[in-house]
Amino acid sequence: MRELPLGHPGTPDLRSPARFLLWVARGQLGTLALGIAYGVVWMGALAVVPALVGRAIDQGVAEGDRAGLLRGSALVLAAGLVSAAAGILRHRTAVVNWLTASYRVQQLLVRQAVRLGGSLPRRVPTGEVAAVGSHDAERIGGAMDIVARLAGALVSFVIVAVLLLRASTTLGLLVVAGVPLLTAGVGPLLRPLHRRRTRHRELVGELTTVGADTVSGLRVLRGIGGEEAFSKRYAAASQEVRAAGLAAARVQSLLDAAEVALPGVFVVAVTWLGARLAVAGQVSVGELIAFYGYAAFLVLPVRTVTEAADKFTRALVGARRAVQVLALEPELLSGTSAEEPPAGAPLADGQSGLVVEPGQLTAIVAGVPEEAVAIADRLGRFADGGEVRLGKVALRDLPLEVVRRRVLVSEHDPRLFTGPLGTELDPTGTAPPERVLAAVATASASDVVEALPDGLATEVDERGRSFSGGQRQRLVLARALVADPEVLILVEPTSAVDAHTEARIADGLAAARAGRATVVCTTSPLLLDRADKVALVAGGRVVAQGTHRDLLDTEPRYRAVVTRGEEP
Numbered sequence: 299m300r301e302l303p304l305g306h307p308g309t310p311d312l313r314s315p316a317r318f319l320l321w322v323a324r325g326q327l328g329t330l331a332l333g334i335a336y337g338v339v340w341m342g343a344l345a346v347v348p349a350l351v352g353r354a355i356d357q358g359v360a361e362g363d364r365a366g367l368l369r370g371s372a373l374v375l376a377a378g379l380v381s382a383a384a385g386i387l388r389h390r391t392a393v394v395n396w397l398t399a400s401y402r403v404q405q406l407l408v409r410q411a412v413r414l415g416g417s418l419p420r421r422v423p424t425g426e427v428a429a430v431g432s433h434d435a436e437r438i439g440g441a442m443d444i445v446a447r448l449a450g451a452l453v454s455f456v457i458v459a460v461l462l463l464r465a466s467t468t469l470g471l472l473v474v475a476g477v478p479l480l481t482a483g484v485g486p487l488l489r490p491l492h493r494r495r496t497r498h499r500e501l502v503g504e505l506t507t508v509g510a511d512t513v514s515g516l517r518v519l520r521g522i523g524g525e526e527a528f529s530k531r532y533a534a535a536s537q538e539v540r541a542a543g544l545a546a547a548r549v550q551s552l553l554d555a556a557e558v559a560l561p562g563v564f565v566v567a568v569t570w571l572g573a574r575l576a577v578a579g580q581v582s583v584g585e586l587i588a589f590y591g592y593a594a595f596l597v598l599p600v601r602t603v604t605e606a607a608d609k610f611t612r613a614l615v616g617a618r619r620a621v622q623v624l625a626l627e628p629e630l631l632s633g634t635s636a637e638e639p640p641a642g643a644p645l646a647d648g649q650s651g652l653v654v655e656p657g658q659l660t661a662i663v664a665g666v667p668e669e670a671v672a673i674a675d676r677l678g679r680f681a682d683g684g685e686v687r688l689g690k691v692a693l694r695d696l697p698l699e700v701v702r703r704r705v706l707v708s709e710h711d712p713r714l715f716t717g718p719l720g721t722e723l724d725p726t727g728t729a730p731p732e733r734v735l736a737a738v739a740t741a742s743a744s745d746v747v748e749a750l751p752d753g754l755a756t757e758v759d760e761r762g763r764s765f766s767g768g769q770r771q772r773l774v775l776a777r778a779l780v781a782d783p784e785v786l787i788l789v790e791p792t793s794a795v796d797a798h799t800e801a802r803i804a805d806g807l808a809a810a811r812a813g814r815a816t817v818v819c820t821t822s823p824l825l826l827d828r829a830d831k832v833a834l835v836a837g838g839r840v841v842a843q844g845t846h847r848d849l850l851d852t853e854p855r856y857r858a859v860v861t862r863g864e865e866p
Contacts, residue, residue, distance in 0.1 A: 302397060307405040312625045315617035322438060323445075326398045333395055333446030336388035341450030341599065343381035345457040348591025350374045356584030388450070392443045400439035403620055407431045410624050416680055417629045429506055430623055434616030441613035448606040451599035458592050465585050466575060469568065473596070476564055494546040496615050501539045505532075553608060560600065568593035630682060632698040639689030645705065645785055645815065647676055649684025651840040652833050654785060654815050659808050661829035661846075662819045665859045667790075669835050670819040671710070674787050677817065678707035706783040710790045714762030714770055719747070720754035723777045737779035740806040742799045743772035767794040775803070779810055787817040792825065804828045821860055834859070 311321040323330060350373045358367020407430060411418050418427070455473075463470030572589035575581045581589070645654040650673050654660050664670040675681040679693050679701045686693040693701060714722055721727070724734055734754070738744055746769045750756040762770045771794045778786060792800040804824045807816070818825055826832055826846040834842040834849060834856045842853045849856040 302401045303405055304398070304402060307402045307409065310406060310624060312621050315614050315621055318617045318621050318624075319438065319441060319613055322399050322402060323442065325402060326395055326442065329391055329395050329398065330442065330445055333388060333391035334449040336384050336391055337446035337448075337450030338453045339450075340381050340384035340388050341447070341454040342457055343377045343384065344595060344598070345454040345592075346461070347374060347377050347381075348588040348595060349461050350377060351591060352582075352584035352586075352588030354584070355587055356582050388446050392446050395445070396439040396443035398439075399442040400435040403435040403438050404431050406624055407435075407620070410626070414626060414628055415630075418626075421626060422623055423506075426506070426619070427623060429502055430616070430619050433502070434619050437609070437612040437616035438620070440609045444602070444606045444609050447602050451602040451606075455596070455599050458596060462589070462592060465588070466572075466581055468575070469571060469589060472568060472571065473592070476567070490549050494542065494549060496618070498539065498542040498546045501535070501542050505535045505539050550608075553604065556604065558601075562597070564600070565593040565597060568596075630679060630698065631694075633692075633695040634697065635691060635695040637691055638696065638700055639691050641784060643689030645677055646687050647673055647684060648686065649676065650835060650838060652677075652835075654817055655831070656815050657813050658830040659811065659816045659818065659828065661826050661832045662817065662835060663821055663826065663832060663856060663859055664819075664835040665855070667819075669838050671789060672838065673835065674707055674789050674817070674819055677785070677787055678705050680707060704783060705785040705787065706778060706781055707787045708774060708778040708789065708791065710793065714758050714765070714773060716758055716760055718754065719750065719756050719758050719773070722758055723754070723773065724780050725777075729780050729782075733782070734776075734780050736810070737776040740779055740803070740810040741772045741776035742795070742802045742806070743769070743776050746772060768796070768799070771795060772799070772803075783814075785815045785817070786811060787819070789819045791818065792820070792822055797824070800824050823860055826860065832856075 308321075308325055311317045350370055354367055354370020354374065357363040357370060407427065411427070414421070459470060459473050462473050569590050572581065572586050572593075576583065576586040642656040644656060646652070652660075652662065652673060654677070662670045662673060672681065672683075676683055676686050679686065679698070682694060688696065688701075688704070720734065723737070738747055746765070747753055758764075762773070765773065771791065775788070775791050778788065792803055795803070800822060801824050804822075805828070807818075807825075808828050808830075818829065820826065823846070829846060831843060832846050832849055833840045834853060836855060842849060842856060844852070846860075850860070
């Protein structure tokens, strides 16, 4: 059996949803073929049971051949045992096929999320990505699951048709013509079902996004009294999903009814015609019983075919959504320059005029915070714009992995992931323990770690929700310090901590980063007073530079931003 998750999910064919499904199938062709073989044996053995029963009755009852009856009974038992064994193996293989396809899609999504990086949330709603990774991946897996049963259904139909043609041309032709017509009878339902499921799927993704946004901002909503407004918004969106679900369910109910009614009508027709042939003496009693067995058995392959059509419709809807996410290209292309600047090279942003010198603590002050964030994004190459150079090499010419290794941007919104806190602070697992503890101390987070039941081994809750905003901010700062990059860019690293804690962080930051470049986007006087250089930004450009105290004395615009209009 295949090990999951896969070592490498492969390069998908994204030209269309159908091609994507075929690509997924090709990736597990061996287990699909094995499942098809088991499915054919399983349903084929079931298909011959009515013929064996009819023959045993004719020989043992009508002709009084006890030995023939025993032989026929033994053959029926053997066919049942073969079918049971093949059915078990078919089911096990089908589960493997389902899981393999689902895991493959999920791994592709995770790889795409890593590839797109921070641009993914801006281009695809969080709820949409979550829905593709759960519901749509399962639907694609469901299509791989039913392939084995579909193959068995088709082969068993051929077997039954041949057996009926040998016994009665009339009944054989009825089956050969009737089963395809029954299957085609559900065709008109598939197109509207596909369309309504696509709409329902879109609304589910939108609703998931609304729910995720509401939950993540619940604390803020309570603070401004906006819970009721967002509750109404979610209720309205959920009603749209409900209406779309009901529209799809109406067609689904017709399809489900057709799966039961059409085979039932067919069983009645075959049984009635077989009985007339038996009364007319054209078939034996055993053959009549076999005819009924065939008719009852054919319900299974007919329902399997209609179920397969339903699952393939679901899979196409899911594949379309998956392809839309997987086809996204990164906003930032990796450079190919083989020339890497030497360590300690200055980092310069041509658009703003800011130069980050090695070994210095540089602060960026902006009356409009978004202007400072834009500079940080350009310096870390999370956004293109202007000419950013590391030494003499343009940042866009360097491979992204080189930029990420040498320049680290710690954003304002503190995010923690699940897992042991020690692993969260040192994701690579390469930092010495003393560096981790020193970073925790510099970030003034020692009290946070000491208060945990298992220290650094404590499991972090989802998104770090068990920590306060200030605690999360300090732990995120510690994580950035543990990485110890050549250039560290911090965006408002102390906005959620009290003044005493902020003073301790300001005192330790310069010492901890001695010899390496550090950029802090802040308006905190405590941090600004420790900076080697402060750059005032207005209109996206550096308009003044100097120390904090010099700028307070000489630059009214700086004083207005830092003191918020109050006298220092």
